[in-house]
Amino acid sequence: MKIHILSDEMASRIAAGEVVERPASVVKELIENSLDAGAAEIAVSIEKSGTMLIRVTDNGEGMGPEDLTLAVERHATSKLRDEGDLFRVATLGFRGEALPSIASVAKMEITSRPPLSDIGYRIRVEGGKKDPPCIVGSSVGTSVEIKEIFFNTPARRKFLKSPATELSHICDAVNRMALAHPDVHFRLSHDGRIIADYASVSQRMDRLHQVLGREIARDLIPFSSARGLLEISGYLSSAPASFPNTRYLMTFVNHRFVRDKVVSHAVLHGYETLLMKGQYPAAIVFVEIPCSEVDVNVHPAKYEVRFRRPSDVHDAVAEAIRQALKQEAKGPSPRALAMASAGFAGVMENSLPYLSPPFQPDKPLLKAEVFPMAAIPADSTGEGFFSSMDILGQILGCYLVCFSARGLALIDQHAAHERVAFEKLRQQLNAGAVQKQSLLIPQPIELSAGELMLLEQELPTLERFGFLLEPFGPNSYAITSVPALLPEGDYRQIVQQMVAELAELEHSEKLRQHLEERLATIACHSVIRANRLLETTEMRALLRDLDQIEFATQCPHGRPVMIEFSRDDLERMFKRVV
């Protein structure tokens, strides 16, 4: 006989592996329990990056002696009763696995006192063996102490990373919980040193400042939207402020931090064409959805969820993000407007105090005061953000220097033209018809037999883009019309590339993305290059065009179109403010 049943101890250690991957997993599970217990204060103490000690103390509802004994048993929970409950989980925990799992790979001691009890109880579990609870003096709430994690699983211990890495995972775990629960006071100390202390706040933005720091939080745009039973809200970086990885892309579903592909994909989708390759936004996204619409029981560590209608969630998130970015790109944010109307004085929430006297709000900022030379005044007809800028001039043959409502603005004329051409093409494409112009001299392209088949198959797609091709001798086609937006030139390469790439893409989502990339290239071909002096009328026309399009702040490859320096920025750069 080769099969035998594992001992209970072995079985629980194996199961524990899924829940307790590293010290940070313990921190996460214990904080979840404290939050589920309604704690208003949670203190986490760590020694040696969690390998020696993890202690989580809360002031929640606590446990009496019987509950204490049960809490460390497998599949013992106060949060679920029957199967139906599994589809309306409103707590962070529900599997009844965390405490027994942790107890099977570490030394555990829990001290707890419910609010109505005068005394506290303590229970110890070591290597799966527990002592009966004993009476101790304690304050209301629960304190769970975990020592020597993985003391009995050396294999696991070997997988731990450097102390600094483990500690950073712990900080991340605390920070995510803190972001989702701004009303709870969180404290984290390591080897006796306090490394985070987030007092309870009523505004989520304040918690963002505490957790992410001023530098990052300051530039985040709040957004919120509701669609049916879905509520989506959060904070986004504007397109120019991006990061080289997804560190600041955090998704929460019903106050639970999750690594959800649907939501993160939707976020990136919302930013499409606004970011350079390999750049990611900061996006803290909270999705609120009825419990019946989401399955949280996908993985023991509960980092994943499954939506009943993923595409609804995806579309709602992407749309919310796109709307928020569109707002931001269209013109000054409410914050920037407030700054402008107050003469850029320190109206920003939480901004550091000014050393220089603030501008008087009753003395409006006169444009002439700032640059009294012969500036080209703003469009009298211009309502939009860009049209209402004064143009001070063009420098280095490629940058327009302007004065905006927010301060000094530099516009990259090439990137701006690219974006304008791209958006015009996209609008025409969405409307179903790219305007074509026929070529005086058709441009023949030579093709192999295979390519010929591909081309013939893709003719309708090419036509949608404004490219008309007609047979031109054997094995050959000629381009007879091109998009009207394109200047004269050689289009053979564009068409050849399009055919080759279109052939590989059947999936419509990918195709759509690809078409956008193609559009960006076409737009790029069609615009004036840098190093060309622009006439006044051309500069004005460009600014007017920017007002006409969505997402005017980035070129289609994600490069910024405009860089602005507010009074605030300048003062910071000149160290007039701290």
Ligand code: ADP
């Ligand atoms: P789950 O959270 O999935 O129910 P756990 O093993 O994490 O499973 O915890 C088991 C039970 O112990 C919980 O259901 C809860 O009743 C109780 N418990 C755990 N931690 C605390 C705490 N900090 N305060 C009050 N009760 C707790």
Ligand code: MG
């Ligand atoms: Mg739990």
